Amino acid sequence: MRTYKLLNIKALTISFSTQTIIGFMELNYDYPPYRPPSEAGSALLRVVKGCTWNRCTFCSMYKDLKFQQRKKEEIFREVDHLREFFPAARTAFLGDSNPLVHKDIVEIVRYLREKNPWIERVTAYARARTIAKMKREKLEALKDAGLNRLHIGMESGDDEVLEMVNKGATSEDLIEAGRKGGEFFEVSFYYILGLGGRERMERHAKNSAEVINKAKPDFVRVRTLTVVPGTPIEKMVGKEITLLTPEEQLEELKILVKNINTNTYFTCDHVSNYLFHRNRAFFMGVHGKLPDEKERMLEEIEDALELIKTLDGVINSNDMARLGRIIL
Numbered sequence: 001m002r003t004y005k006l007l008n009i010k011a012l013t014i015s016f017s018t019q020t021i022i023g024f025m026e027l028n029y030d031y032p033p034y035r036p037p038s039e040a041g042s043a044l045l046r047v048v049k050g051c052t053w054n055r056c057t058f059c060s061m062y063k064d065l066k067f068q069q070r071k072k073e074e075i076f077r078e079v080d081h082l083r084e085f086f087p088a089a090r091t092a093f094l095g096d097s098n099p100l101v102h103k104d105i106v107e108i109v110r111y112l113r114e115k116n117p118w119i120e121r122v123t124a125y126a127r128a129r130t131i132a133k134m135k136r137e138k139l140e141a142l143k144d145a146g147l148n149r150l151h152i153g154m155e156s157g158d159d160e161v162l163e164m165v166n167k168g169a170t171s172e173d174l175i176e177a178g179r180k181g182g183e184f185f186e187v188s189f190y191y192i193l194g195l196g197g198r199e200r201m202e203r204h205a206k207n208s209a210e211v212i213n214k215a216k217p218d219f220v221r222v223r224t225l226t227v228v229p230g231t232p233i234e235k236m237v238g239k240e241i242t243l244l245t246p247e248e249q250l251e252e253l254k255i256l257v258k259n260i261n262t263n264t265y266f267t268c269d270h271v272s273n274y275l276f277h278r279n280r281a282f283f284m285g286v287h288g289k290l291p292d293e294k295e296r297m298l299e300e301i302e303d304a305l306e307l308i309k310t311l312d313g314v315i316n317s318n319d320m321a322r323l324g325r326i327i328l
């Protein structure tokens with residue numbers, strides 16, 4: 001999952017009744033530290049802290065955090081004041097990673113909806129294996145309570161790559177999670193371009209497309225591998241994994257798009273996918289409905305490949321981040 005990091009803040013909350021000020025109350029709001037870019041406008045509610053798995057070699061998100069379920073009472077207190085912290089939000093997102101394992105999750109989602117009738121959509125991160133193993137009755141109860149969408153980190157549909165990066169899920173888990181989750185919710189799958197390195201570029205893209213075709217997620221969201229210093233994958237680079245050049249990034253993207261045949265909205269909605277020349281992004285990924293807009297999307301990738309041949313010094317987001325010109 002690629003995400004944006006948020007800051008914890010302490011807010012002074014003022015409670016109003018219809019006619020009189022009831023009083024002042026100081027509330028510590030515990031923000032989830034990450035959310036998907038598509039949840040930029042959402043009210044953020046932290047249900048759990050950290051990740052139940054926390055072992056993917058490319059991920060730095062919750063490494064310093066011991067997983068814990070937050071107390072229901074604390075969560076409810078924040079739900080009561082949600083509008084004050086997110087006055088313009090129309091949707092809500094549950095964090096951190098894998099909040100659906102919280103023992104009171106159905107009650108929490110129901111309370112969130114009851115107290116905030118303005119919420120149009122509730123979404124959450126979810127681990128594929130958790131959804132694959134979860135009973136349908138529980139998923140149905142979550143749907144009835146008001147959960148609408150799952151953000152699932154597929155990363156790759158290739159079992160060799162999944163094992164190499166210690167994802168803790170197989171291609172079968174991903175297919176089961178997509179299918180089962182899709183019976184109750186909208187599903188977003190996240191793909192990490194370059195995760196197999198140059199060595200596994202083709203099988204990573206082709207087998208991921210196959211998993212997507214079988215799992216049928218509503219959205220496929222692409223992130224290009226960003227090597228975060230200190231993560232285990234850093235030590236694999238140059239050994240098991242060779243990072244892709246900008247041309248290879250485009251080639252892998254082409255294989256992926258070409259092989260997806262199911263109905264899904266495909267988007268490269270993250271800066272990690274951009275390619276730059278003289279500090280300007282000239283390629284910002286491809287976006288559109290598959291398979292209907294496949295030809296147009298493939299043409300755009302081909303155009304970018306042709307353009308690269310005419311330019312000197314094309315760099316990707318990893319290079320830009322290393323040079324301190326963007327933050328990933």
Ligand code: SF4
Nearest residue numbers: 051054055056059097
């Ligand atoms: S499941 Fe993996 S990628 Fe997702 S938050 Fe946990 S360690 Fe990171």
